[in-house]
Amino acid sequence: MVDGNGRLVPATDDELMEVEGLLENEKRETHIVADTGQALGCISNEVSPSGMPQLESSEGLSQSENTEADTEKLSAYLEETVPSGAKSSSDDHVTQSGRVGECLKPLDGPLEGGSSTSTGCISSKPDFSKLKGEICLDNLSIKELHEVFKATFGRDTTVKDKLWLKRRIAMGLTNSCDVSATTFVIKDNKLVKKDNEDGFNNVNLGAGKEHLAVAVEYNEDLLNNLSSQIDEHQTTSEVRLGNNVVENNFASEDLAADQRAAKRVRKPTKRYIEELSEAESKEYSGRSIASTKSIGFRPLSSKAHARPARNVSLEGRTVITRLDSLGGFGIQVPCVYRIRRSRPRKNVTALLKFHPSGMGMTATFIKKGFDVHGSQMDNGSMNKVLEAKSTPEQAPEQFVAESKKETTPTDMGQNMGLKYVDPSGDTSDDNVVTVPTAKGGIRRKHHRAWTLSEVMKLVEGVSKYGAGRWSEIKRLAFASYSYRTSVDLKDKWRNLLKASFAQTPTDKGANSRKHPSMPIPASILLRVRELAEMQAQASLPNLSTGKLSACGGGSVNETRPGYL
DNA sequence: CTTAGGG
DNA sequence: CCCTAAG
Structure with missing residues (x-):
């Protein structure tokens, strides 16, 4: 959507979404981290009684301050050097800025180290993270996260990034849009997300409690309603957002995203490229179908610009890929990612072999841990769900309101792909394999588990x-x-x-x-x-x-x- | 092209 | 999922 400095191209829905998502992510991370430091103790246990009050306060805060505060925080975060965020952030939100400063340390450490225990909550905003689903995800180990991921998306993931996993899971459970979409009102999303997740777990356990089932249903309904509303308002909100928020934050966000990516993702460049390309192609296709047909290359250009690109080569590749997807004439380019596309699973396996240190291990535990963790998680989730019941009432209203502003029911897949490349290629594109059989080309689609x-x-x-x-x-x-x-x-x-x-x-x-x-x-x-x-x-x-x-x-x- | 149904 | 038939 943005070319160079200005925005030459009209932003597409998806793109906007992406941006929002980025913003959201940044913001969220900041909050989370900060919160983690503060409320870690609470989180670990069940829900603390005090949690509710805090939640409310957090809401108010987030709503009113959001735009400004987030931006500021973001900048602070980026700078890294200045933890206290004395600069701009200090204005109204002393508290928050302070937190931001705190969060910086934790954030960096875990990410870089990779193995560090619990970074904190991923998705959560500071205050309510204590209360809800956030907690669950936060407490989980990578292994557990993998498990949840698998349960949610029906496939394994090799991603070791906790944050990523959490977010992804949250998105999946939330029905996608919410997580990435909400810039301002994370809280609602959180709640919703949490509820869903809990419900999900409970169901699986099959405690056989009617109450649980009811609660779950209720949540789902809520969710659905919300999402539908979002859809309706999508256009409006997007426009608004694009004009105001996006412009300001875009650059910083991008940077942040890149930084983060660099820190936490140590994956092969190749993969990154592939993912990117896939996401683009997808987007393109989606775009044409859904809204605008006229836009042929815009997506391309926008993408390229959007990604500052760490490496020249990377960028170049991306472009190529895009061409391929678009015109279908880019013959040379395709081969690179095609390989992967054709054999997703196999490739993964191959990767594992090659990089035993990281992925192979992960895969192993996942299987192992599945059963074991299941019981634990379920129990925990049950409690949460029950508690969650009380919350739903307030959630809906806010959420709705928020949805008008933000919106973004687009796809998480694209967003994900752009933000963090998904090694497993879950959402973005698994692989549509084309098997060149003797017959003349059978295209086997390689089952895609329904999430x-x-x-x-x-x-x-x-x-x-x-x-x-x-x-x-x-x-x-x-x-x-x-x-x-x-x-x-x-x-x-x-x-x-x-x-x-x-x-x-x-x-x-x-x-x-x-x-x-x-x-x-x-x-x-x-x-x-x-x-x-x-x-x-x-x-x-x-x-x-x-x-x-x-x-x-x-x-x-x-x-x-x-x-x- | 989209839908429905069998494999 | 794939493939085919029918509107």
Whole structure:
């Protein structure tokens, strides 16, 4: 969106999102770090009673100060040299600036060291981090984070960066947008995110408690509503943001991002490049489909500029990649990343072999730790969820308000790719493998595990637009994910239906026990069932209604009032 | 091209 | 997921 100094190109939604995300991230990190120092003790335990009050205060703070404060903080952070942030930040927000100073140390240490224990909370803002889900993520070890990651996205990740993992997970659980999107109101996001996560965990455990289920559902609904609202307001907010905030912060953000990347990510340049290229290509495709067709090369130029680029070579590559994706004529370039694309898994494996020190180990633990951690996490999450119940009320309002401002339901995938390259290539692009078989070119798509967020989006889309309007759903609700064709959506929905109906009856033992492999968010299934019922009613009022209702009534919850 | 259904 | 048929 920004070319050189000014912004030549109209910012696309995605791009804006990215920027926002960056800002958000920066800000968040700062806050988090600071908070960590202050409230670490609280976090470790359960929720402290005092937490609530603090939360409120934090909200007010964040809302009012946000724009200015964040920027200032950011700058302070960047400077690193001046921990106290005496300069600009001191104005109104003495407290915050002070924190910023504190955070600097912790932040740098862990990141550089890489192995250092707990950096603090990733996603959290300072105050409420104590309360909520943040805590969970924070306390988790990398190993555990990997586990969660896998549960959330359905795949392993080689990323060792805790922060990254946390954020990613949070995004996934939040249904994507929230985490990256909210510049100002982190709190809401946090809450929401946290709730979801908790719910998720609980479901998996299958404690068999009705209350839990209810709570989860409630949260989800909230989330969905929020997200939908966000969608509506997306355009508006983006524009606003772009004019005001982005401009100011953009440069600094970028720098910060780069710095951070350098510190925490020690991955092969190659990978980085690849990811970048992928993200771009995706974005491009998404762009054309979703909003503007006219923009052909803009994305490209914007991207290149956006990334200050640490290495010349890197930049050059990026450009090339883009060309390839765009025109399809860049023949030479493709080979580099193509390799990886074709064989994602295999490549990963190969990487592991080559770099036994880092990745190989990680992979090992993940498997190992899965079961063990599951129990721990679940227990912890349960408590949290219960507590969370009280919070929801306040969350919605703010969140909504925030959403208007910020927004960004775009895709996390792109954002992620740009910000931090994802080694595993989760969101951005796994690989669409093209297998050149003897036959003449079979394109095997290499299964892409459906993430929780994706499923949630799908469900939402169906609820909104109705099942069978897959193209609509794909375009509107699902614009973020470039892969996932309408057919895919349909198939997934079919599976979900099947699963939901199959599983409904046994609430207690059977359903909960399914810790292995792919976790099945029970709440989601429930919703799926509801939707299915509704649709069935719509189409075949008489016959099917009776059938379905009879079926559904017996088991879990009936239809939820007021949704859709 | 999009949807539905079978494999 | 892939592939095919039908509107």
